[in-house]
Every structure is written in structure tokens, then in C-alpha cells.
Amino acid sequence: MSSKLARMSFQERLDHFISTIRTEIVGGLRKPGTYLPSESTMAKQFQLSNKSVRKGLELLVEEGLIVKIDRVGSMVTETARQIITLNFGYNSTLNEDFVLGDLLAEFQRLHPYIYVRAIPMSVDEHVKLVGEMMSNGLLDVVSLNSVQFQELAEAGMTSMLEPLEEVDGLYPITSEAFRVGEEYFVRPISFSPVVLCYNKAHFAEAGIPEPDSYWTWEDLLQAARRISEVRGKHSIYFVPASENRYPIFLLQGGMQMEMDEGGQIRIGEKMAESLRLYSRLVKDHTIFPKYFADRSDDETIQLFAQEQVSIIITTHFNMNAFNQLQLPYDVCPIPGIHRGDPQKTLLITIGAGISHNSREKEAARTLVDFLASAEAQQIIRDRTVSIPALRAAAEAGAGQEHLNRPSRTLFYRELFPTFKYHHEIGLPIRAMKTFSRSLKAYWSEMIDETMLQEHLKELIVKQLAETDS
Structure with missing residues (x-):
């Protein structure tokens, strides 16, 4: 990790520090009443200054996850017990497909009281596994690509998913991948033609x-x-x-x-x-x-x-x-x-849907809505060569210029009928x-x-x- 940290900018290291501590708290690795390591220890671990660590801790204090006790340290609060946990079953390739880890870290920052437990699933057995886990109430949100959704629909399993409303601004063809009759069951996130x-x-x-x-x-x-x-x-x-x-x-x-x-x-x-x-x-x-x-x-x-x-x-x-x-x-x-x-x-489209048996449907909907939001879609545009489902993000100016992006990326806009x-x-x-x-x-x-x-x-x-x- 040290070599990876060395390649990060200051802001990326600070965000990584905050996200890591937040995830450890809301995920239960750091229990209420326990203390975080010293500021100097965390500064060395995350390659930050003590001042930067204090800045990150102040944000966690604002979120109610820790309290700073003079001359003692930073203690995890009882608030952590109130965290809603979502189980998200996803294709194991999504971290490469559109930086899922970055998207979930940003979601966690915006919604500190919703913890997403990301559960990687086998690509080959994805439909079978998510079907079994949804039926047993073990998943709240699932990722499905257009082929997997077709397989799910052919098996008569769409009732396992909550119907979703269509969202304005997404390329219409992306939503069509997840429609059965007049109902939509998966919110598009990203797509690509072959x-x-x-x-x-x-x-x-x-x-x-x-x-x-x-x-x-x-x-x-x-x-x-x-x-x-x-x-x-x-x-x-x-x-x-x-x-x-x-x-x-x-x-x-x-x-x-x-x-x-x-x-x-x-x-x-x-x-x-x-x-x-x-x-x-x-x-x-x-x-x-x-x-x-x-x-x-x-x-x-x-x-x-x-x-x-x-x-x-x-x-x-x-x-x-x-x-x-x-x-x-x-x-x-x-x-x-x-x-x-x-x-x-x-055409391959990837999206996320809500399990009908989820006990946390409101929080699950918040996550699904976020993945198709302007903020999340712009992250995909800036950090990957994948195509966001949201038109405004997909057709925005180039993202980070250090990416080796094909010059003809936008040819797809003229070829949707194909x-x-x-x-x-x-x-x-x-x-x-x-x-x-x-x-x-x-x-x-x-x-x-x-x-x-x-x-x-x-x-x-x-x-x-x-x-x-």
C-alpha cells in the first residue's frame, strides 16, 4: 500500500485516510468506546502530516463517528451503533469496469450513516447466487449487467427486484436493457458497445x-x-x-x-x-x-x-x-x-437494483440513486474510459488527461441504432x-x-x- 500511497496526491491520501477510518468504524472493526491510534501513528501509516490527520479527524467528529478527548485521544462513539448496513452483491469486475470502490467511498462520505458491505460475486454464477441470496434476504442491492438481467428475467425472477422509476438524463437505450413490460428493475450506471x-x-x-x-x-x-x-x-x-x-x-x-x-x-x-x-x-x-x-x-x-x-x-x-x-x-x-x-x-449495460426482500429499502434506494447521480457519473467519466449512463457526464469534456483515452470514444453517439x-x-x-x-x-x-x-x-x-x- 505504501507504494500506492506514494503515487497519490495529497488530497487523495487525505480522502483515503478518512474513508478507511470511516469504513472501519461503520463496518464494526472499531467498536464504540475504543480509541483510534495516535495522530502520529496514523500520520505515518497514511503518509500525512499530523495537521492533515487532525483535519480528517475533525470531519469524522462532525459526522458523529468519533469524539476527541483532551490528552486521551479519539474515541469511537455510540453513534456507530446506529449505522444502517447494506449488503451489496456485485460483479467482481466492477472495480476495474468503473471504479466501484471510489464510488462507494464517495457515497460513504455523503451518507456516513449508511455502511455498504460490498460482496463480490462470481461472474459465471452471478445470477444463481444473487437469486439465492435475495430470496433469503441476504442482499439489499445487486449489480446486474444486461445479459445477467435477461437470464434473470427468462427464469421468471424479476419479482425478486423492486420496480424503479425511469430517470431523466440517462441514455434511453440503457434503461431498455432492464425493462419487462412497462416496468424497470435496474438503474443503469455504465454501458459499452462491443x-x-x-x-x-x-x-x-x-x-x-x-x-x-x-x-x-x-x-x-x-x-x-x-x-x-x-x-x-x-x-x-x-x-x-x-x-x-x-x-x-x-x-x-x-x-x-x-x-x-x-x-x-x-x-x-x-x-x-x-x-x-x-x-x-x-x-x-x-x-x-x-x-x-x-x-x-x-x-x-x-x-x-x-x-x-x-x-x-x-x-x-x-x-x-x-x-x-x-x-x-x-x-x-x-x-x-x-x-x-x-x-x-x-451493447452491454451495467446497473444496480434493489432486492424486494431488503429490510432497508430506503437506504438501498439512496445507494442506487447515487450510482446514477451526476456526482457518481462524473467520477466514472473522470477516472475511467467507461461510458457513463448519464448523457451529461458521458459527453462532458475530457476527464483527467493522464488517462490513455481513445480519441474516437464518442463515435457511439452516432451509432445508437446499430x-x-x-x-x-x-x-x-x-x-x-x-x-x-x-x-x-x-x-x-x-x-x-x-x-x-x-x-x-x-x-x-x-x-x-x-x-x-
């Missing part, structure tokens, strides 16, 4: 113009081959079976069925073409690394940050890993199958997870293209039948 992220220097080295919104996947393949030829390395990577990657090709291919010459139902030709194109990309190991073909998004980011690959498919959330790097990168829209086709890509949520593909989340296993089997040559298409056809026909019934 985008193409590329190394500008590598394109210049290969003598190739940077990608633009007119690109097709064939253009991408040609550029990737040229970059690999010039640099002698693989040029493109992403997790091919990811639920936020391969469905782009289902979206662009369209979930259409047609009759073959023998009168049998089959998937539409454009969908078949889209799947073949995707497989060509993933299985071309002159440009796409075979060894990493089923690893995590973290390794995607690591490969790009180390300049081992030149192009990745990712989101603004993941690009926060580049904030402090001297990496010449930028972003552009996802390519299309054919030139002139309507552009389509997936952004689609997973439910617009036409398959439930459980079917997409099933089909991702079929893709892995196909890429491993355990099944052929005919079997892959047959499996997709079965999933589509099943969904159509369930929809009709």
Missing part, C-alpha cells in the same frame, strides 16, 4: 489505413494477414466462444429459417455465411493464436497491452487496463458481413450457452459444419415453438 480496438502504430507499420465504419469482416481479415506478415506475429484475438463475442455473428446473420430444395427447413443462407466467416477468422492460425483459443478476456487484454496482437474485440470496460499505459490504440465500430449491410453490434441487446438475437441465454459448446466442438473438429448448423436450427425451432405457445 467494439474493435486496434493498435494504431501496427497499422502504420504495415502501411494500412486505420479501420472505419465501412469495414467488412473480409477487410479485417486482409488487414490482419498483412499485419501478421509484416510483424511476424499473430494479429487478432478475442475469446471466440464468449457470450459477448460470437453472438455478434448471430445478430448480423439474422435468425432466419428457409426451405432447401428438398422441402426441409434449414437456417438461412446469410446465417450460414456468417458462421462460416466467423470460423474462418478463428481457425486461421496465421493471424489468430491457437493456444489462446479459449482463454479469458483478461488474457485478451494482456496480449494487446503487451503488443503481442494488434486487434481485439472488446468493450470500454476492458480498456480501462490501458489507462496508465503508453499504448497507441483507438476504437471503431464492429465490421459488417457485407459492405452496405446495416451495422449491428452488441446497438442491440442479446434478447434481440432471438435466443434465450441458456440456448446461447449451449450453442457456444457446439462451436467449441466444431472448432475442435469433433463435429462438422452440417452438425453445427443443425444444432443451431434445433435451438431456433425450439425457441419459435416456445414463443408461439
Whole structure:
């Protein structure tokens, strides 16, 4: 922590000191009637002067958390017993996605009598875990992204969440992610389209113009081959079976069925073409690394940050890993199958909702409202490259200039009609997870293209039948 403190400004160290002591008190680590360490001890621990420590303690006195006793020290007061504690179940990636820790610290400063116990949840089992914990009254607030909310809704579990009113000023498309009928259940915090992220220097080295919104996947393949030829390395990577990657090709291919010459139902030709194109990309190991073909998004980011690959498919959330790097990168829209086709890509929105079984609904609503407030949204804008859900914050001037922010960040403003949520593909989340296993089997040559298409056809026909019934 000492090296981290050394990189902080004076104000950041002071805020960190106040937030740490406050959290220890309201979280129960420092009991009423006990004393804080001496001012000199805390000054050394937090790399502050004694005068600065006294300034921070005065704020805690104003909040009623401590009382200063002459010639004795600073004692934790009985007020700490009155603190409301909220259990917040959140995706473990949110600290990187939009500095959740900073947001909660600011909330604690503004609302010293509400303590938020942040409980990280497994991303893979998030919906299952929050469902179980909400049903048992163990969570007050939960984070959900648009895919997780769709899975929750498909399981008929939205009654576990309190309906919320729509908030003015948020991008309307962000609220649509969390609507069922006429009710909204999750307050949007941040969003990102799935985008193409590329190394500008590598394109210049290969003598190739940077990608633009007119690109097709064939253009991408040609550029990737040229970059690999010039640099002698693989040029493109992403997790091919990811639920936020391969469905782009289902979206662009369209979930259409047609009759073959023998009168049998089959998937539409454009969908078949889209799947073949995707497989060509993933299985071309002159440009796409075979060894990493089923690893995590973290390794995607690591490969790009180390300049081992030149192009990745990712989101603004993941690009926060580049904030402090001297990496010449930028972003552009996802390519299309054919030139002139309507552009389509997936949109991921993250928000927070209130558990119906919470015993502290008023405090929970205060937290949820804060996360979408101008103050919180500006923190996201200033300290990350993630896109705030609040329009005024998202489109404000650049935040802290030390961030390595892509110059084309705001291109999304012109492309909202091209952004689609997973439910617009036409398959439930459980079917997409099933089909991702079929893709892995196909890429491993355990099944052929005919079997892959047959499996997709079965999933589509099943969904159509369930929809009709």
C-alpha cells in the first residue's frame, strides 16, 4: 500500500485516510468506546502530516463517528451503533469496469450513516447466487449487467427486484436493457458497445489505413494477414466462444429459417455465411493464436497491452487496463458481413437494483440513486474510459488527461441504432450457452459444419415453438 500511497496526491491520501477510518468504524472493526491510534501513528501509516490527520479527524467528529478527548485521544462513539448496513452483491469486475470502490467511498462520505458491505460475486454464477441470496434476504442491492438481467428475467425472477422509476438524463437505450413490460428493475450506471480496438502504430507499420465504419469482416481479415506478415506475429484475438463475442455473428446473420430444395427447413443462407466467416477468422492460425483459443478476456487484454496482437474485440470496460499505459490504440465500430449491410453490434449495460426482500429499502434506494447521480457519473467519466449512463457526464469534456483515452470514444453517439441487446438475437441465454459448446466442438473438429448448423436450427425451432405457445 505504501507504494500506492506514494503515487497519490495529497488530497487523495487525505480522502483515503478518512474513508478507511470511516469504513472501519461503520463496518464494526472499531467498536464504540475504543480509541483510534495516535495522530502520529496514523500520520505515518497514511503518509500525512499530523495537521492533515487532525483535519480528517475533525470531519469524522462532525459526522458523529468519533469524539476527541483532551490528552486521551479519539474515541469511537455510540453513534456507530446506529449505522444502517447494506449488503451489496456485485460483479467482481466492477472495480476495474468503473471504479466501484471510489464510488462507494464517495457515497460513504455523503451518507456516513449508511455502511455498504460490498460482496463480490462470481461472474459465471452471478445470477444463481444473487437469486439465492435475495430470496433469503441476504442482499439489499445487486449489480446486474444486461445479459445477467435477461437470464434473470427468462427464469421468471424479476419479482425478486423492486420496480424503479425511469430517470431523466440517462441514455434511453440503457434503461431498455432492464425493462419487462412497462416496468424497470435496474438503474443503469455504465454501458459499452462491443467494439474493435486496434493498435494504431501496427497499422502504420504495415502501411494500412486505420479501420472505419465501412469495414467488412473480409477487410479485417486482409488487414490482419498483412499485419501478421509484416510483424511476424499473430494479429487478432478475442475469446471466440464468449457470450459477448460470437453472438455478434448471430445478430448480423439474422435468425432466419428457409426451405432447401428438398422441402426441409434449414437456417438461412446469410446465417450460414456468417458462421462460416466467423470460423474462418478463428481457425486461421496465421493471424489468430491457437493456444489462446479459449482463454479469458483478461488474457485478451494482456496480449494487446503487451503488443503481442494488434486487434481485439472488446468493450470500454476492458480498456480501462490501458489507462496508465503508453499504448497507441483507438476504437471503431464492429465490421459488417457485407459492405452496405446495416451495422449491428452488441451493447452491454451495467446497473444496480434493489432486492424486494431488503429490510432497508430506503437506504438501498439512496445507494442506487447515487450510482446514477451526476456526482457518481462524473467520477466514472473522470477516472475511467467507461461510458457513463448519464448523457451529461458521458459527453462532458475530457476527464483527467493522464488517462490513455481513445480519441474516437464518442463515435457511439452516432451509432445508437446499430446497438442491440442479446434478447434481440432471438435466443434465450441458456440456448446461447449451449450453442457456444457446439462451436467449441466444431472448432475442435469433433463435429462438422452440417452438425453445427443443425444444432443451431434445433435451438431456433425450439425457441419459435416456445414463443408461439
